[in-house]
Amino acid sequence: MNQIEVKARAKINISLDVLGKRPDGYHDVRMVMQTLELYDRLNFKKIRGDKVILKTNIPYLPTDERNLVNKIVGYMKERYKIRTGVFVRLKKVIPVAAGLAGGSADAAETVKAMNRLFHLGLSLEEMMEIGGRFGADIPYCMVGGTALAEGIGEKITYLPDFPECHVVLVKPNFGVSTAHVFGRLDAGALDCHPDTEGVLEGIRNRDLAAIGRSMGNVLETVTVAEHPLLADIKKTLLVHGAIGALMSGSGPSVYGLFAEEAAAQEAARRIIEKKMAKFVRTTKIHNRKKVGCQ
Structure with missing residues (x-):
């Protein structure tokens, strides 16, 4: 397998409650989240060399390590000693800075794609651990669907399917x-x-x-x-x-x-x-x- 394409789905909050502020500066939350049929597309391709190259259809979107996709690919290459270069094409459809977890969804699918592309054999729990290093919404976005998120968003309880609507x-x-x-x-x-x-x-x-x-x-x-x-x-x-x-x-x-x-x-x-x-x-x-x- 030399390349892979994935869909990164937007999410909405059906309920979002903030219970208080923690000593570490984060907030304890309790929220119900749901993924949508709206999604970004990411194509990952092995390339010669050892570089990470990210291209996107949004001119103002950073493509260096300020972008979570670039950052996670680099992190996983280093952590798992991957010496192959990776080219990523990101087609954004989910609006940026919109409260729809577009960046987190892209990041979650990046972890999953790197696991498949390089046959790392990571479990869902291991992938969630990696994702959680980069954002509290990312572990949820690994699986999506209907879920209750607690703590700072990292404690996930999966719920029955949401009614079709x-x-x-x-x-x-x-x-x-x-x-x-x-x-x-x-x-x-x-x-x-x-x-x-x-x-x-x-x-x-x-x-x-x-x-x-x-x-x-x-x-x-x-x-x-x-x-x-x-x-x-x-x-x-x-x-x-x-x-x-x-x-x-x-x-x-x-x-x-x-x-x-x-x-x-x-x-x-x-x-x-x-x-x-x-x-x-x-x-x-x-x-x-x-x-x-x-």
């Missing part, structure tokens, strides 16, 4: 710094938390309406306060039939869950008409497969 994904024309949002969040002063137990019960019962009633994200208290457009997007999605609407991660992406494709398409059309965002996509949730997450 359509998703309208809206990323406004600006980015948000996760560090900024967590820096502005006063976790001890939060007086309202998501009904995570209600979300979990809704998932177990495959009850989309119950999930919609229980969804919540405490980071909206920072990001939506600074960017009121996000509240308008949520309202538009709900008015046009969304069962629930929420900001994903630290934002600024907002999504709505829809039982019917026609309603999702209509809501997306209204968002575009109102010029709320350039990136508006209709997609579906992606449940975990028993043989992996491709």
Whole structure:
């Protein structure tokens, strides 16, 4: 095997709660995550020499070691004494700095691809350990599907499949710094938390309406306060039939869950008409497969 192509899927937060700040500066979280059918493509190819070369379709995206894909390939080459060069072509579709774990998904698939490309024989647990060195979301992105993440995001409990539904994904024309949002969040002063137990019960019962009633994200208290457009997007999605609407991660992406494709398409059309965002996509949730997450 001289080359391999993989899909790196976006994720959304169905629920995101911050329980407090730890002495090490990180935050303890409790969140329900779900992968989508929206994905980046990465092609990995063995090349002569010992270099790591990354090319991407996004002109402003770093391709040196500031990019997690480049950094992880270099780390695994050194750790496993791989002397072959690696060329990576990354086609980005997931928006950057959007709260959709695009970078983490790319990183997770990089670990898995290097394992397969060079026949390293790593277990899922070993790959998660490598991924966890580079980001708290990466272990989850190794498998995807429906999961409860706790701790700083590294403690993963896989859940039953999410009910089939359509998703309208809206990323406004600006980015948000996760560090900024967590820096502005006063976790001890939060007086309202998501009904995570209600979300979990809704998932177990495959009850989309119950999930919609229980969804919540405490980071909206920072990001939506600074960017009121996000509240308008949520309202538009709900008015046009969304069962629930929420900001994903630290934002600024907002999504709505829809039982019917026609309603999702209509809501997306209204968002575009109102010029709320350039990136508006209709997609579906992606449940975990028993043989992996491709």
